[in-house]
Amino acid sequence: MISLTKRTLxxxxxxxVTTFVSLGPTVPADEPVSPKGKHLFILSGQSNxxxxxxxxxxxxxxxxxxxxxxxxxVKDAASGQSIRSxxxxxxxxxxxxxxxxxxxxxxxxxxLITKVKTxxxxxxIQTVTLVWMQGxxxxxxxxxxxxxxxxxxxxxxxxxxxELNMVIGRISDSGLDVQKRLEGRLNIRRIQKEFAESQPQTxxxxxxxxxxxxxxxxxxxDLHYHPEGYRILGERFAKKSIALIQQRSK
Numbered sequence: 001m002i003s004l005t006k007r008t009l010x011x012x013x014x015x016x017v018t019t020f021v022s023l024g025p026t027v028p029a030d031e032p033v034s035p036k037g038k039h040l041f042i043l044s045g046q047s048n049x050x051x052x053x054x055x056x057x058x059x060x061x062x063x064x065x066x067x068x069x070x071x072x073x074v075k076d077a078a079s080g081q082s083i084r085s086x087x088x089x090x091x092x093x094x095x096x097x098x099x100x101x102x103x104x105x106x107x108x109x110x111x112l113i114t115k116v117k118t119x120x121x122x123x124x125i126q127t128v129t130l131v132w133m134q135g136x137x138x139x140x141x142x143x144x145x146x147x148x149x150x151x152x153x154x155x156x157x158x159x160x161x162x163e164l165n166m167v168i169g170r171i172s173d174s175g176l177d178v179q180k181r182l183e184g185r186l187n188i189r190r191i192q193k194e195f196a197e198s199q200p201q202t203x204x205x206x207x208x209x210x211x212x213x214x215x216x217x218x219x220x221x222d223l224h225y226h227p228e229g230y231r232i233l234g235e236r237f238a239k240k241s242i243a244l245i246q247q248r249s250k
Contacts, residue, residue: 020054020075021119033069037124039245040072042155043237044086044112045134047079047223048169048207052133052230052237061238066245074119076112082137083147086112088154091146100137109151113158127248129165129241130155133233135192136171136223139184144191152199165201165244167237168192172207174223201248203240207233 020043041062043049052058054073062071078085082100085108095101102108130152138144148168156164170192175185196204210229211222225233 037126040128043075043131049077049133058234058238065242087147087150091143099140131237133169135188167240168204172211174221205236
């Protein structure tokens with residue numbers, strides 16, 4: 001359990017958008033690449049994905065499994081955004097008029113897919129895994145599961161792959177002790193878990209232990225994670241991703 005100062009928290013919250021593209025750490029020129037191609041990992045979502053640095057644990061873990069020259073990581077995340085900003089269609093009826101409703105549906109997806117296609121240009125891709133950490137801005141969303149399906153379908157179509165691997169970070173226990181929006185929080189947590197357990201090539205990770213900090217001697221389940229929590233999150237995402245990829249090869 002790690003305590004954060006107000007200054008540290010403020011610094012974390014100021015960062016609203018993060019972009020990261022890695023073709024893998026520097027490796028010897030003679031290190032072989034699988035003839036089947038590289039493994040692409042797409043990291044996206046809102047603020048708790050913004051706060052996760054892939055270099056700390058995600059990249060080292062997947063690089064150990066597939067070789068430093070065998071992975072491509074693209075991270076593009078934005079704080080405070082609904083999944084509607086990544087999906088081009090509306091799945092709620094009637095369409096929502098309040099809450100996090102973007103003026104242009106899918107505006108963040110266009111930015112993401114452009115960066116992904118740039119990163120993989122000219123390279124052979126063996127597998128694609130979406131690592132998704134988002135949901136706190138969709139507590140009033142009545143069709144979150146439908147949006148998850150659409151997000152998967154969009155990537156499969158644009159990247160011309162048959163089946164996308166997907167790892168979902170379930171939103172944490174922040175706010176579960178507050179009645180306001182409690183139903184929405186419980187609903188998103190339930191949908192994320194049920195979606196992962198019912199869909200092929202999909203897993204979820206628990207984040208309930210990554211956000212605890214002490215304030216005046218009392219444990220607070222914060223909305224954002226502590227530094228060690230982000231490191232653990234990256235490691236968990238990587239291990240679930242590796243398991244999905246290895247499962248496909250059996």
